[in-house]
Amino acid sequence: MQATLSVLGSGTSMGVPTIGCDCAVCCSVDPHDRRLRPSIMLQYNGKLVLIDTTPDFREQALRQRIRKIDAIIYTHGHADHILGLDDVRPLSFKRITGGPKIPLYANESTARVLKHIFKYIFDDDYKFGSIAQVELHPVTHEPLQLFGATFIPVPVIHGEAEIFGYRFGSAAYLTDFSEIPESSLPLLQDLDVLFLDALRHKPHPTHSTVENSLSIVNRLKPKRTFFTHISHDLPHDETNRQLPAGVRLAYDGLKLEFEI
Ligand SMILES: [Zn+2]
Ligand SMILES: [Zn+2]
Ligand SMILES: [Zn+2]
Numbered sequence: 001m002q003a004t005l006s007v008l009g010s011g012t013s014m015g016v017p018t019i020g021c022d023c024a025v026c027c028s029v030d031p032h033d034r035r036l037r038p039s040i041m042l043q044y045n046g047k048l049v050l051i052d053t054t055p056d057f058r059e060q061a062l063r064q065r066i067r068k069i070d071a072i073i074y075t076h077g078h079a080d081h082i083l084g085l086d087d088v089r090p091l092s093f094k095r096i097t098g099g100p101k102i103p104l105y106a107n108e109s110t111a112r113v114l115k116h117i118f119k120y121i122f123d124d125d126y127k128f129g130s131i132a133q134v135e136l137h138p139v140t141h142e143p144l145q146l147f148g149a150t151f152i153p154v155p156v157i158h159g160e161a162e163i164f165g166y167r168f169g170s171a172a173y174l175t176d177f178s179e180i181p182e183s184s185l186p187l188l189q190d191l192d193v194l195f196l197d198a199l200r201h202k203p204h205p206t207h208s209t210v211e212n213s214l215s216i217v218n219r220l221k222p223k224r225t226f227f228t229h230i231s232h233d234l235p236h237d238e239t240n241r242q243l244p245a246g247v248r249l250a251y252d253g254l255k256l257e258f259e260i
Helices: 057-063 085-092 108-117 182-188 210-220 236-242
Strands: 002-009 039-044 047-051 071-073 102-106 134-138 144-146 149-158 161-168 171-174 193-197 224-228 247-249 255-259
Touching: 002 057, 057 085, 071 144, 085 102, 085 134, 102 108, 108 134, 149 171, 149 182, 182 210, 193 210, 210 224, 236 247
Parallel strands: 047 071, 071 102, 102 134, 171 193, 193 224, 224 247
Antiparallel strands: 002 039, 002 255, 039 047, 144 149, 149 161, 161 171
8 A cells, every 4th residue: 555754853962063063064054954853754645654753753753743743663663763652642542542451562671771761650559630531562683563564673783772763565664783794685675665774985884884885785786775864974965976876865844756
């Protein structure tokens, strides 16, 4: 079926502009150079699925006029991917969701971080007003069925940790990786849309670079590729002019249609 993917944020963990930085990209007037923390939203079959809840989630939800969330899938437990969970509160109250809690899909290590950071949400004895109405569901290496679509967890190496990207239909979203293991490549064949981490040109211990992600594009040959988790080292326009056809930097607000 037809689905829409919207980029809620295309920036690295500190966001662009970075606080206190006067570099050309942080001072740029091009709106494409303003990057909130990395997340996407998928809409299909009348449902809305988020991948990650960033520290900018409130701003992202207001910009996109999000009125309900049917599920949240997590890639991993780093701060830039989870800290907005508390801000799903107004969308999680019964009057909006019609009853059930919002399901959060997370692997074991991510669930552990969520329960630690947001202890008050998952404890049953919170007495001080409203808390997010959410419940955890495990993600393993097995595909996940959600509202008529299949989400395949794609193991990627993020520094020393194995985390998940996801493939859903003809698209895949791989944020935060330094390496994609050979064993994950078969999960990424025949893609229409591929999102890849491309922090900057200079090597980084836990993130992919433009050059490394271009070599992945050459192997997988997706129809359209978008780089994300972008730092202030990459000016939008100038970098796009250097990228080959079919490969572009993602930007906040980018919206694509694909088959899920
Ligand atoms: Zn990140
Ligand atoms: Zn800067
Ligand atoms: Zn990370």
